[in-house]
Amino acid sequence: MADNRRTKGFPTFRKKESLLAWLFSTPAIVLLIVFLIIPFVWAIYLSFTNQRLIPNLNIPTEIVGFRNYIRLFEDEAFLRGLLNNFYFVAVVVPIQTLLALGLAILINQELKGMNIFRTIYFGPVVTAMTVVAIVWTFLYNPGEGLINAFLNAISLGNLGPYDWLLDTKLVFPAIMFLSIWQGVGFQMIIYLAGLQEIPSSLYEAAQVDGANKWQQFTNITIPQLRNTTIFVLLSTTILAFKLFDQVKVMTNGGPQNASMTTMVHVVEMGWGQLKVGYASAISIIFFLIVLGVSVIQQSIMKEKGSES
């Protein structure tokens, strides 16, 4: 937004336009300040206090300096949660992106009844995560769950039953699997939009030049989807860091923190154990880490963009 000094020389309609722009963005700016900026600044303050969720009317909240931040480093659940977040991002983001691209190409064909497939792949996305998580809890059940029954059947009785959600080694992969299943449809739609933006004349020209399907894919489809891919990677990464619903419903971070994530831990500290000050400290550190990751990711992608 240009400031006043610079707009002075412009014709009046420019001024008007700028005024109008401010006018239109005011509701959004007000909402952002009230619901994002103020709470965030407030959280920075709270993270240096021993604020309780239910403050004692007789004992004032005190400033405790860096106590909350120092404790973070000794907090096993926090460290494990952070590690799990990165583990989740490292595994889920690439797999989900590749699967989404694959599905988008599959459903981008002119076949009868294609809309049925699109709806099927998209179904999990519009289902509330809580519902998905409860259904999958039943699917993962060691006694009567479908997944163990399936593994048992295809392995002729050699595999399982596994107690997916109570085994420290299996629980987090199990949650990743359902997360990919639930989330892939959304990225698929973005990719589908990207695919349909590619002009068909490019493919026609390539065919004239004698390029086969694979060459068309690597030389036209992939480069043309560059912006889409950047968007998908960034949004999936941020969504992955926010991992909460399915863990809260299925395991609450257990067993032995094996499926702990930072968001689950924040909620447990703040709402379960009433330590709002400490929960704020976790949130601030987590915010800085996610911010760092996003900045690095973006700068890498910009570099790659300028190379090509």
Next chain:
Amino acid sequence: MKKDKLFIIISLFVVLSTILVACGTPAPAEAPAVEEPEAPAVEEPVAAEPVTVDVWFHSGKGEEREVLDAQVTAFNKMQDDIFVNAILLPEGSYNDQVNAGALAGDLPCLLDFDGPFLYNYAWAGYLRPIDDLVPADVKADFLPSIISQGTYGGKLYSLGTFDSGLSIWANKSYLEAAGVRIPTSIDDAWTMDEFMAAMDALMELDEVEYAIDFKLNYGAGEWNSYGFGSIIQSFGGDLIDRSDYLSAEGSLNGPEAVEAMEWFQSLFEDGYAIASPAGDDDFYGSKIAALSWVGHWMYGPHTDAVDGLGEDVVLLPMPILGDKAVTGMGSWNWGLTSTCADPEAAYAFLDYLVGTDEILHMTNANGAVPARKSAIAKSDLFGEGGLLNVFVQQLEGGVALERPVTPAYPVITSAFDTAFLNIVAGADVQTELDKAVATIDQDIADNDGYPLPE
């Protein structure tokens, strides 16, 4: 191609609207802004405006909600001085909403609390002691457990209309087929040896896949502290040292507590119990479990003639696992806030709720233990010889122990819950309990030992 675009647009629209719906969930309906009326003038009784009393209540099972609605309507009709404005909040997030209300300084006059969550509010100064409002003869008629649950720092802060009962339900024909002695009162409860022998005998039956269902399908939450903290107490440990409530060291991680939890863990390792039941009905539906360790609230499903066991169910007293039999107790209880403008009016409504007939009105609907002896005497189910009389015996006979009476309870239950679930999943007992103790003790130290309000 047009079709595809349409599909994408529709899909994105669906996502957007889902997000909008999720974000736009309206905040719980605010109380209609009723002007706080001036104290009714004594001279002109005809024109006197009724005093409005705001009440919050957890909207639990359908029957509870219906009964309370009926009680509010009836109370408003039967007199003209007080208007009760009851707001029902969803049970799942009730504690969170009350927390938020307290934080915003916006609590109503009268509200109910889930068991020991009361103490935190009492300690923090949000509640008003009600000793001066409750007549001595009324107080004496309550179950001792209700009074001890409502007492913090020597003052009475709450009354409940019902209490909970926790014990072991059994499949009668399985017990008979296995030739197991069926105890009928707390005086002849099973000992540990009898309990283990009974489970061994029951496991021999073809129909029985595992001996006892611990309702672990309830997942993380208050059930674990309520249902299984008593095992530690039976062995001689506790969730916290109750002499001064300053530390859990030695209580929750001492040899007694470790022994208790190691015994409990062995039940899962040896196949007496399973950690992930496929559903809720292994005991009363598919009947693959012979015993069920659960509370009074399963009375309906258990005795259902079609989907349950009908007449084939029996309630056993809690076995003597360690030194003595101990079981959990406590339920929703009503407290008055310190900001309440007219405590007498609020208490008038509470007094109506804890009347013998109204208590029975509620407990006949939700199956809980009536909070007053005079009400119990009138109940077929809980009175002498009733199917659920064991619950009353446990509550009156000192078997039922209230959960720790301390504002640190939210942290205690959270820490114990984590340790408990890890232990069930096979973690080392001593390590887990040590961690829980560290969490609890740190919280108590951070709050300077939770000094009592003057």
